[in-house]
Amino acid sequence: MNDKGMPGLLSPEHVLHTITEELTARFAGTFTAETIERYVFESYAALARTAKVTSHLPALTDRFATDRLTALAQSKGLHPHDVPEVLFVCVQNAGRSQIAAALLDHHAAGRVHVRSAGSSPIEQIHPAVLEVMTELGLDLSREFPKPLTDDVVRAADVVITMGCGDACPIYPGKRYEDWALTDPADASPQEARRIRDEIDAHVKTLLAEIAPGT
Protein backbone atom coordinates (compact mmCIF):
# COMPACT_ATOMS: atom_id res chain seq x y z
CA MET A 1 0.00 0.00 0.00
CA ASN A 2 1.34 3.35 -1.01
CA ASP A 3 0.97 5.89 1.77
CA LYS A 4 1.38 9.36 0.33
CA GLY A 5 1.89 11.21 3.57
CA MET A 6 1.57 14.45 1.56
CA PRO A 7 4.60 16.13 3.16
CA GLY A 8 4.82 18.87 0.51
CA LEU A 9 1.21 19.99 0.73
CA LEU A 10 0.26 22.68 3.18
CA SER A 11 -3.08 22.18 4.87
CA PRO A 12 -5.44 24.90 3.70
CA GLU A 13 -7.19 24.96 7.05
CA HIS A 14 -5.48 27.97 8.61
CA VAL A 15 -5.97 30.33 5.68
CA LEU A 16 -9.58 29.16 5.22
CA HIS A 17 -10.32 29.99 8.85
CA THR A 18 -8.82 33.46 8.33
CA ILE A 19 -11.05 33.99 5.27
CA THR A 20 -14.03 32.76 7.32
CA GLU A 21 -13.34 35.32 10.05
CA GLU A 22 -13.08 38.19 7.58
CA LEU A 23 -16.29 37.22 5.80
CA THR A 24 -18.11 36.68 9.09
CA ALA A 25 -17.33 40.30 10.01
CA ARG A 26 -18.29 41.51 6.53
CA PHE A 27 -21.64 39.67 6.46
CA ALA A 28 -22.45 40.22 10.15
CA GLY A 29 -26.21 40.52 10.63
CA THR A 30 -26.84 38.81 7.30
CA PHE A 31 -25.48 35.28 7.74
CA THR A 32 -24.38 33.22 10.74
CA ALA A 33 -20.73 32.27 11.22
CA GLU A 34 -21.80 28.65 10.65
CA THR A 35 -23.14 29.43 7.18
CA ILE A 36 -20.06 31.43 6.25
CA GLU A 37 -17.67 28.71 7.44
CA ARG A 38 -19.51 26.16 5.32
CA TYR A 39 -19.46 28.49 2.27
CA VAL A 40 -15.71 29.06 2.56
CA PHE A 41 -14.77 25.40 3.06
CA GLU A 42 -17.19 24.04 0.46
CA SER A 43 -16.09 26.69 -2.05
CA TYR A 44 -12.51 25.59 -1.49
CA ALA A 45 -13.40 21.90 -1.94
CA ALA A 46 -15.38 22.70 -5.10
CA LEU A 47 -12.50 24.60 -6.71
CA ALA A 48 -9.90 22.05 -5.54
CA ARG A 49 -11.80 19.27 -7.32
CA THR A 50 -10.87 20.65 -10.73
CA ALA A 51 -7.94 23.04 -10.16
CA LYS A 52 -4.50 21.89 -11.24
CA VAL A 53 -2.40 24.71 -9.81
CA THR A 54 -3.29 24.86 -6.15
CA SER A 55 -1.16 27.87 -5.17
CA HIS A 56 -3.92 30.33 -6.12
CA LEU A 57 -6.72 28.35 -4.51
CA PRO A 58 -7.04 30.32 -1.25
CA ALA A 59 -7.32 33.62 -3.15
CA LEU A 60 -9.85 32.15 -5.58
CA THR A 61 -11.78 30.61 -2.68
CA ASP A 62 -12.03 34.05 -1.06
CA ARG A 63 -13.45 35.58 -4.25
CA PHE A 64 -15.77 32.65 -5.02
CA ALA A 65 -17.18 32.44 -1.47
CA THR A 66 -17.62 36.23 -1.27
CA ASP A 67 -19.50 36.31 -4.58
CA ARG A 68 -21.70 33.35 -3.60
CA LEU A 69 -22.59 34.94 -0.24
CA THR A 70 -23.31 38.23 -2.01
CA ALA A 71 -25.61 36.39 -4.44
CA LEU A 72 -27.39 34.66 -1.56
CA ALA A 73 -27.84 37.98 0.25
CA GLN A 74 -29.26 39.53 -2.94
CA SER A 75 -31.73 36.70 -3.38
CA LYS A 76 -32.96 37.21 0.18
CA GLY A 77 -33.30 40.97 -0.28
CA LEU A 78 -30.48 41.62 2.19
CA HIS A 79 -28.07 43.18 -0.28
CA PRO A 80 -28.50 45.89 -2.96
CA HIS A 81 -29.88 44.50 -6.21
CA ASP A 82 -30.36 47.66 -8.24
CA VAL A 83 -29.64 46.40 -11.75
CA PRO A 84 -30.64 43.17 -13.55
CA GLU A 85 -28.54 40.16 -12.59
CA VAL A 86 -27.56 37.94 -15.52
CA LEU A 87 -26.07 34.46 -15.14
CA PHE A 88 -24.35 32.68 -18.05
CA VAL A 89 -23.96 28.90 -17.74
CA CYS A 90 -22.02 26.62 -20.09
CA VAL A 91 -20.34 23.26 -19.48
CA GLN A 92 -16.74 24.17 -18.62
CA ASN A 93 -17.07 27.88 -17.70
CA ALA A 94 -13.89 28.22 -19.75
CA GLY A 95 -15.18 29.60 -23.06
CA ARG A 96 -18.72 30.58 -24.02
CA SER A 97 -20.00 31.70 -20.61
CA GLN A 98 -16.79 33.61 -19.85
CA ILE A 99 -16.91 35.42 -23.22
CA ALA A 100 -20.58 36.31 -22.79
CA ALA A 101 -20.07 37.54 -19.22
CA ALA A 102 -17.12 39.74 -20.16
CA LEU A 103 -18.87 41.21 -23.21
CA LEU A 104 -22.12 41.94 -21.38
CA ASP A 105 -20.26 43.49 -18.47
CA HIS A 106 -18.33 45.66 -20.92
CA HIS A 107 -21.32 46.83 -22.98
CA ALA A 108 -23.60 47.32 -19.99
CA ALA A 109 -21.14 49.66 -18.27
CA GLY A 110 -22.83 49.19 -14.89
CA ARG A 111 -26.44 48.82 -16.09
CA VAL A 112 -26.35 45.05 -15.55
CA HIS A 113 -24.46 42.79 -13.13
CA VAL A 114 -23.06 39.58 -14.59
CA ARG A 115 -21.99 36.16 -13.29
CA SER A 116 -20.94 32.93 -15.03
CA ALA A 117 -20.61 29.25 -14.07
CA GLY A 118 -20.22 25.77 -15.54
CA SER A 119 -21.91 22.41 -15.10
CA SER A 120 -18.52 20.67 -15.26
CA PRO A 121 -15.81 23.33 -14.82
CA ILE A 122 -12.25 22.68 -15.99
CA GLU A 123 -8.96 23.94 -14.64
CA GLN A 124 -8.56 27.18 -16.59
CA ILE A 125 -10.03 29.40 -19.31
CA HIS A 126 -9.05 28.31 -22.84
CA PRO A 127 -5.92 30.25 -23.95
CA ALA A 128 -7.50 31.05 -27.35
CA VAL A 129 -10.41 32.68 -25.52
CA LEU A 130 -8.10 34.83 -23.39
CA GLU A 131 -6.35 35.85 -26.60
CA VAL A 132 -9.37 36.91 -28.64
CA MET A 133 -10.81 38.82 -25.66
CA THR A 134 -7.50 40.63 -25.16
CA GLU A 135 -7.82 41.76 -28.80
CA LEU A 136 -10.91 43.71 -27.68
CA GLY A 137 -9.08 45.12 -24.67
CA LEU A 138 -10.90 42.80 -22.26
CA ASP A 139 -8.64 41.13 -19.68
CA LEU A 140 -9.97 37.77 -18.47
CA SER A 141 -6.75 36.70 -16.77
CA ARG A 142 -8.29 37.05 -13.27
CA GLU A 143 -11.38 34.99 -14.15
CA PHE A 144 -11.56 31.27 -13.36
CA PRO A 145 -13.95 28.35 -14.06
CA LYS A 146 -16.48 27.82 -11.22
CA PRO A 147 -19.16 25.18 -10.70
CA LEU A 148 -22.79 26.24 -11.00
CA THR A 149 -24.22 26.79 -7.51
CA ASP A 150 -27.75 27.34 -6.24
CA ASP A 151 -27.02 30.80 -4.82
CA VAL A 152 -26.08 32.41 -8.15
CA VAL A 153 -29.17 30.95 -9.83
CA ARG A 154 -31.36 32.38 -7.07
CA ALA A 155 -29.80 35.83 -7.40
CA ALA A 156 -30.27 35.90 -11.20
CA ASP A 157 -33.07 37.67 -13.02
CA VAL A 158 -31.94 36.21 -16.35
CA VAL A 159 -30.28 32.80 -16.80
CA ILE A 160 -28.66 32.03 -20.17
CA THR A 161 -27.62 28.41 -20.73
CA MET A 162 -25.22 27.39 -23.51
CA GLY A 163 -24.84 23.70 -24.21
CA CYS A 164 -25.18 22.49 -20.61
CA GLY A 165 -28.53 20.70 -21.03
CA ASP A 166 -30.77 20.73 -17.98
CA ALA A 167 -27.93 21.28 -15.50
CA CYS A 168 -29.47 24.51 -14.19
CA PRO A 169 -32.17 24.50 -11.50
CA ILE A 170 -35.37 26.13 -12.74
CA TYR A 171 -36.97 28.62 -10.35
CA PRO A 172 -40.08 30.67 -11.02
CA GLY A 173 -39.86 34.38 -11.75
CA LYS A 174 -36.70 34.24 -13.83
CA ARG A 175 -36.16 34.58 -17.54
CA TYR A 176 -34.45 31.50 -19.00
CA GLU A 177 -32.90 31.38 -22.48
CA ASP A 178 -30.77 28.80 -24.23
CA TRP A 179 -28.23 30.00 -26.80
CA ALA A 180 -26.98 27.53 -29.43
CA LEU A 181 -23.29 28.34 -29.90
CA THR A 182 -20.16 26.55 -31.06
CA ASP A 183 -17.80 25.59 -28.23
CA PRO A 184 -14.48 27.48 -28.56
CA ALA A 185 -12.54 24.68 -26.84
CA ASP A 186 -9.73 23.70 -29.24
CA ALA A 187 -10.86 26.41 -31.69
CA SER A 188 -8.32 28.15 -33.90
CA PRO A 189 -7.86 31.88 -33.21
CA GLN A 190 -9.96 32.56 -36.30
CA GLU A 191 -12.81 30.31 -35.14
CA ALA A 192 -12.59 31.72 -31.62
CA ARG A 193 -12.94 35.23 -33.06
CA ARG A 194 -16.03 34.17 -35.02
CA ILE A 195 -17.62 32.60 -31.92
CA ARG A 196 -16.74 35.69 -29.87
CA ASP A 197 -18.47 37.95 -32.43
CA GLU A 198 -21.50 35.63 -32.59
CA ILE A 199 -21.80 35.80 -28.80
CA ASP A 200 -21.38 39.57 -28.99
CA ALA A 201 -24.43 39.87 -31.24
CA HIS A 202 -26.52 37.80 -28.80
CA VAL A 203 -25.26 39.87 -25.87
CA LYS A 204 -26.16 43.19 -27.52
CA THR A 205 -29.66 41.97 -28.30
CA LEU A 206 -30.09 40.81 -24.70
CA LEU A 207 -28.79 44.07 -23.29
CA ALA A 208 -31.18 46.11 -25.45
CA GLU A 209 -34.05 44.06 -24.04
CA ILE A 210 -33.20 44.01 -20.35
CA ALA A 211 -31.56 47.43 -19.94
CA PRO A 212 -32.48 49.62 -22.92
CA GLY A 213 -30.68 52.96 -23.33
CA THR A 214 -29.29 54.92 -20.42
Add this chain to the structure above:
Amino acid sequence: MNDKGMPGLLSPEHVLHTITEELTARFAGTFTAETIERYVFESYAALARTAKVTSHLPALTDRFATDRLTALAQSKGLHPHDVPEVLFVCVQNAGRSQIAAALLDHHAAGRVHVRSAGSSPIEQIHPAVLEVMTELGLDLSREFPKPLTDDVVRAADVVITMGCGDACPIYPGKRYEDWALTDPADASPQEARRIRDEIDAHVKTLLAEIAPGT
Protein backbone atom coordinates in the same frame (compact mmCIF):
# COMPACT_ATOMS: atom_id res chain seq x y z
CA MET B 1 -33.28 34.54 -29.47
CA ASN B 2 -34.67 31.25 -28.34
CA ASP B 3 -36.65 31.57 -25.13
CA LYS B 4 -37.09 28.11 -23.62
CA GLY B 5 -39.79 28.95 -21.12
CA MET B 6 -39.26 25.45 -19.69
CA PRO B 7 -42.98 24.57 -19.56
CA GLY B 8 -42.39 20.86 -18.97
CA LEU B 9 -40.03 21.25 -16.04
CA LEU B 10 -41.43 21.37 -12.56
CA SER B 11 -39.68 23.77 -10.25
CA PRO B 12 -37.90 21.76 -7.56
CA GLU B 13 -38.47 24.51 -5.02
CA HIS B 14 -41.50 23.08 -3.24
CA VAL B 15 -40.09 19.60 -2.66
CA LEU B 16 -36.70 21.04 -1.62
CA HIS B 17 -38.43 23.17 1.02
CA THR B 18 -40.22 20.06 2.31
CA ILE B 19 -36.89 18.21 2.57
CA THR B 20 -35.42 21.24 4.35
CA GLU B 21 -38.23 21.21 6.93
CA GLU B 22 -37.79 17.50 7.64
CA LEU B 23 -34.01 17.79 8.02
CA THR B 24 -34.33 20.92 10.17
CA ALA B 25 -36.43 18.88 12.61
CA ARG B 26 -34.04 15.94 12.42
CA PHE B 27 -30.90 18.05 13.04
CA ALA B 28 -32.53 20.43 15.55
CA GLY B 29 -29.98 21.56 18.12
CA THR B 30 -27.11 20.61 15.80
CA PHE B 31 -27.49 22.93 12.81
CA THR B 32 -29.47 26.07 12.11
CA ALA B 33 -32.32 26.06 9.60
CA GLU B 34 -30.19 28.41 7.47
CA THR B 35 -27.38 25.86 7.20
CA ILE B 36 -29.78 23.05 6.39
CA GLU B 37 -31.57 25.05 3.70
CA ARG B 38 -28.24 25.81 2.04
CA TYR B 39 -27.18 22.14 2.23
CA VAL B 40 -30.41 20.95 0.62
CA PHE B 41 -30.43 23.51 -2.20
CA GLU B 42 -26.70 23.30 -2.94
CA SER B 43 -26.84 19.48 -2.87
CA TYR B 44 -29.64 19.65 -5.42
CA ALA B 45 -27.69 22.07 -7.64
CA ALA B 46 -24.57 19.91 -7.39
CA LEU B 47 -26.39 16.74 -8.46
CA ALA B 48 -28.38 18.56 -11.17
CA ARG B 49 -25.15 19.73 -12.80
CA THR B 50 -24.30 16.22 -13.91
CA ALA B 51 -27.52 14.19 -13.68
CA LYS B 52 -29.29 13.30 -16.93
CA VAL B 53 -32.49 11.83 -15.54
CA THR B 54 -33.94 14.47 -13.28
CA SER B 55 -36.95 12.54 -11.98
CA HIS B 56 -34.93 10.96 -9.16
CA LEU B 57 -33.16 14.16 -8.19
CA PRO B 58 -35.31 15.13 -5.19
CA ALA B 59 -34.88 11.68 -3.62
CA LEU B 60 -31.14 11.69 -4.27
CA THR B 61 -30.90 15.23 -2.92
CA ASP B 62 -32.54 14.10 0.30
CA ARG B 63 -30.04 11.26 0.73
CA PHE B 64 -27.00 13.34 -0.30
CA ALA B 65 -27.87 16.29 1.96
CA THR B 66 -28.66 13.97 4.89
CA ASP B 67 -25.35 12.17 4.53
CA ARG B 68 -23.40 15.43 4.21
CA LEU B 69 -25.07 16.90 7.31
CA THR B 70 -24.37 13.65 9.19
CA ALA B 71 -20.71 13.85 8.15
CA LEU B 72 -20.51 17.47 9.27
CA ALA B 73 -22.09 16.60 12.63
CA GLN B 74 -19.60 13.73 13.06
CA SER B 75 -16.64 16.02 12.32
CA LYS B 76 -17.86 18.44 15.00
CA GLY B 77 -18.36 15.67 17.55
CA LEU B 78 -22.13 16.18 17.51
CA HIS B 79 -23.03 12.78 16.10
CA PRO B 80 -21.89 9.22 16.98
CA HIS B 81 -18.60 8.31 15.33
CA ASP B 82 -17.93 4.89 16.85
CA VAL B 83 -16.14 3.14 14.00
CA PRO B 84 -13.46 4.37 11.55
CA GLU B 85 -14.81 6.51 8.70
CA VAL B 86 -13.29 5.73 5.31
CA LEU B 87 -13.73 7.95 2.24
CA PHE B 88 -12.91 6.69 -1.27
CA VAL B 89 -12.38 9.36 -3.95
CA CYS B 90 -11.92 8.76 -7.67
CA VAL B 91 -12.67 10.99 -10.67
CA GLN B 92 -16.19 9.99 -11.70
CA ASN B 93 -17.47 8.20 -8.57
CA ALA B 94 -18.87 5.72 -11.06
CA GLY B 95 -16.33 2.87 -10.86
CA ARG B 96 -13.30 2.47 -8.61
CA SER B 97 -14.56 4.41 -5.57
CA GLN B 98 -17.99 2.78 -5.76
CA ILE B 99 -16.49 -0.72 -5.98
CA ALA B 100 -14.13 -0.03 -3.07
CA ALA B 101 -16.88 1.44 -0.91
CA ALA B 102 -19.23 -1.50 -1.51
CA LEU B 103 -16.53 -4.11 -0.89
CA LEU B 104 -15.26 -2.48 2.30
CA ASP B 105 -18.79 -2.01 3.61
CA HIS B 106 -19.46 -5.68 2.88
CA HIS B 107 -16.30 -7.10 4.46
CA ALA B 108 -16.36 -4.75 7.46
CA ALA B 109 -19.87 -5.83 8.44
CA GLY B 110 -20.36 -2.73 10.59
CA ARG B 111 -16.80 -2.33 11.89
CA VAL B 112 -16.15 0.58 9.47
CA HIS B 113 -18.38 3.26 7.94
CA VAL B 114 -17.77 4.04 4.29
CA ARG B 115 -18.41 6.97 1.91
CA SER B 116 -17.36 7.68 -1.67
CA ALA B 117 -17.17 10.73 -3.96
CA GLY B 118 -15.67 11.96 -7.24
CA SER B 119 -13.71 14.99 -8.38
CA SER B 120 -15.77 15.14 -11.58
CA PRO B 121 -18.85 12.93 -11.09
CA ILE B 122 -20.78 11.60 -14.09
CA GLU B 123 -24.44 10.80 -14.51
CA GLN B 124 -24.50 7.17 -13.38
CA ILE B 125 -22.43 4.19 -12.26
CA HIS B 126 -20.88 2.23 -15.16
CA PRO B 127 -23.19 -0.67 -16.13
CA ALA B 128 -20.25 -3.13 -16.20
CA VAL B 129 -19.48 -2.19 -12.59
CA LEU B 130 -23.05 -2.80 -11.49
CA GLU B 131 -22.89 -6.16 -13.24
CA VAL B 132 -19.66 -7.47 -11.69
CA MET B 133 -20.75 -6.34 -8.24
CA THR B 134 -24.10 -8.09 -8.67
CA GLU B 135 -22.09 -11.28 -9.34
CA LEU B 136 -20.85 -11.00 -5.75
CA GLY B 137 -24.36 -10.40 -4.46
CA LEU B 138 -23.70 -6.66 -3.92
CA ASP B 139 -26.47 -4.38 -5.20
CA LEU B 140 -25.21 -0.91 -6.17
CA SER B 141 -28.40 0.13 -7.97
CA ARG B 142 -29.30 2.67 -5.29
CA GLU B 143 -25.85 4.32 -5.33
CA PHE B 144 -25.13 7.42 -7.42
CA PRO B 145 -22.10 9.55 -8.37
CA LYS B 146 -21.61 12.53 -6.02
CA PRO B 147 -19.11 15.40 -6.06
CA LEU B 148 -16.42 15.45 -3.40
CA THR B 149 -17.44 17.87 -0.63
CA ASP B 150 -15.58 19.31 2.33
CA ASP B 151 -17.88 17.75 4.94
CA VAL B 152 -17.17 14.13 4.00
CA VAL B 153 -13.41 14.79 4.00
CA ARG B 154 -13.67 16.31 7.50
CA ALA B 155 -15.62 13.32 8.81
CA ALA B 156 -13.12 10.80 7.41
CA ASP B 157 -10.38 9.11 9.41
CA VAL B 158 -8.96 7.51 6.25
CA VAL B 159 -9.08 9.06 2.76
CA ILE B 160 -8.18 6.83 -0.22
CA THR B 161 -7.69 8.61 -3.54
CA MET B 162 -7.70 6.76 -6.84
CA GLY B 163 -6.59 8.67 -9.91
CA CYS B 164 -8.06 12.03 -8.93
CA GLY B 165 -4.75 13.86 -8.43
CA ASP B 166 -4.76 16.56 -5.76
CA ALA B 167 -8.51 17.10 -5.90
CA CYS B 168 -8.97 16.23 -2.22
CA PRO B 169 -8.38 18.80 0.54
CA ILE B 170 -5.62 17.69 2.92
CA TYR B 171 -6.44 18.10 6.61
CA PRO B 172 -4.18 17.10 9.50
CA GLY B 173 -4.93 14.03 11.59
CA LYS B 174 -6.18 11.85 8.75
CA ARG B 175 -4.56 8.93 7.00
CA TYR B 176 -4.23 9.55 3.25
CA GLU B 177 -3.40 6.82 0.71
CA ASP B 178 -3.37 6.79 -3.07
CA TRP B 179 -4.20 3.53 -4.85
CA ALA B 180 -3.00 3.07 -8.44
CA LEU B 181 -5.81 1.21 -10.20
CA THR B 182 -7.09 0.78 -13.73
CA ASP B 183 -10.28 2.74 -14.46
CA PRO B 184 -13.17 0.34 -15.21
CA ALA B 185 -14.91 2.89 -17.46
CA ASP B 186 -15.46 1.17 -20.82
CA ALA B 187 -13.93 -2.05 -19.44
CA SER B 188 -15.11 -5.43 -20.71
CA PRO B 189 -16.87 -7.59 -18.10
CA GLN B 190 -13.66 -9.64 -17.84
CA GLU B 191 -11.50 -6.55 -17.23
CA ALA B 192 -14.05 -5.14 -14.78
CA ARG B 193 -13.91 -8.41 -12.84
CA ARG B 194 -10.10 -8.23 -12.67
CA ILE B 195 -10.22 -4.60 -11.44
CA ARG B 196 -12.88 -5.53 -8.89
CA ASP B 197 -10.69 -8.33 -7.52
CA GLU B 198 -7.64 -6.06 -7.45
CA ILE B 199 -9.61 -3.50 -5.44
CA ASP B 200 -10.85 -6.30 -3.18
CA ALA B 201 -7.26 -7.23 -2.25
CA HIS B 202 -6.47 -3.59 -1.38
CA VAL B 203 -9.69 -3.30 0.64
CA LYS B 204 -8.97 -6.44 2.68
CA THR B 205 -5.46 -5.19 3.52
CA LEU B 206 -6.86 -1.83 4.58
CA LEU B 207 -9.56 -3.43 6.70
CA ALA B 208 -7.03 -5.65 8.49
CA GLU B 209 -5.06 -2.51 9.35
CA ILE B 210 -7.82 -0.18 10.51
CA ALA B 211 -10.25 -2.64 12.10
CA PRO B 212 -8.45 -5.92 12.79
CA GLY B 213 -10.50 -8.96 13.86
CA THR B 214 -13.80 -8.72 15.71
